[in-house]
Amino acid sequence: MPALAPLADAAPPVLEARRLTLDYVTEAGSVRAVENVDFSVGAGERLVLLGPSGCGKSSILKALAGFIPATSGTVLVRGHPVSGPGPDRIVVFQEFDQLLPWKTVRDNVAFPLRIARKLSRREAEARAEGAIARVGLTRALDAFPHALSGGMKQRVAIARALATDPDVLLMDEPFAALDALTRRQLQEDLLKLADELGFTLVFVTHAIDEAVLIGTRLHLLSPHPGRTLTTRDTAHLGLADMGTPAFESLTREVHTLLFGSERGHV
Numbered sequence: 001m002p003a004l005a006p007l008a009d010a011a012p013p014v015l016e017a018r019r020l021t022l023d024y025v026t027e028a029g030s031v032r033a034v035e036n037v038d039f040s041v042g043a044g045e046r047l048v049l050l051g052p053s054g055c056g057k058s059s060i061l062k063a064l065a066g067f068i069p070a071t072s073g074t075v076l077v078r079g080h081p082v083s084g085p086g087p088d089r090i091v092v093f094q095e096f097d098q099l100l101p102w103k104t105v106r107d108n109v110a111f112p113l114r115i116a117r118k119l120s121r122r123e124a125e126a127r128a129e130g131a132i133a134r135v136g137l138t139r140a141l142d143a144f145p146h147a148l149s150g151g152m153k154q155r156v157a158i159a160r161a162l163a164t165d166p167d168v169l170l171m172d173e174p175f176a177a178l179d180a181l182t183r184r185q186l187q188e189d190l191l192k193l194a195d196e197l198g199f200t201l202v203f204v205t206h207a208i209d210e211a212v213l214i215g216t217r218l219h220l221l222s223p224h225p226g227r228t229l230t231t232r233d234t235a236h237l238g239l240a241d242m243g244t245p246a247f248e249s250l251t252r253e254v255h256t257l258l259f260g261s262e263r264g265h266v
Ligand SMILES: Nc1ncnc2c1ncn2[C@@H]1O[C@H](COP(=O)(O)OP(=O)(O)OP(=O)(O)O)[C@@H](O)[C@H]1O
Pocket: 024, 025, 026, 031, 032, 033, 051, 052, 053, 054, 055, 056, 057, 058, 059, 060, 206, 224
């Protein structure tokens, strides 16, 4: 019988937070935003950070991106401690102004490829056009951001992130400022892209239905300062399950866990 490989040889998770604690230093003193949060995200998983306003969701995402340092604990990408931002982790924000206003859609997506991936102009543009096609915006290749709707801008931001082929995609309430119909369309498109490309995602939201829909796992956080409450596996619930008793029952359960009463949104 072949010997089992020792556990130490197993590939590390794509992303890990170990006893992550985050403080902000202000004039009034130190503010603890997040305390002792642990999670790990495997390849192709979609982890959703969910919790009430101010519980530290965005702070965790910033620490994963390497924008802010851990006060204690560690963030690891494939087993290597994170000490700053890197092209292996790309963030999509909520704000519509994350694109460069003086560059066309094509150039907004191509530019980081030339900088981060050191591609030639021709290679970067070809790759950018492929990513823009994936989000259904080929008709807007030569448009400037001011001529795009909010939903189109978010699609460009997603194309720009995916084009660099990051190890992890980090999304901070990317659809929160969109109207309900556009939001649903982008959620569906994101899930379709995840199916096609199998990327690893950490997604921040305070909408419980969005969390259950997008995530394969939910990581629930307590009110400020954010500590882990519990986790829920949601990989079995997708678009086709919205409105079903199983989907609604999980949504209610999560609301009760977070707030002690039943409602759909935080
Ligand atoms: N730059 C900062 N300086 C000082 N305190 C900060 C800073 N950024 C965030 N905080 C504090 O850290 C805590 C967590 O904030 P954070 O934005 O991470 O929460 P959040 O869960 O993403 O909130 P929301 O859902 O409202 O966006 C809050 O108490 C906030 O006031």
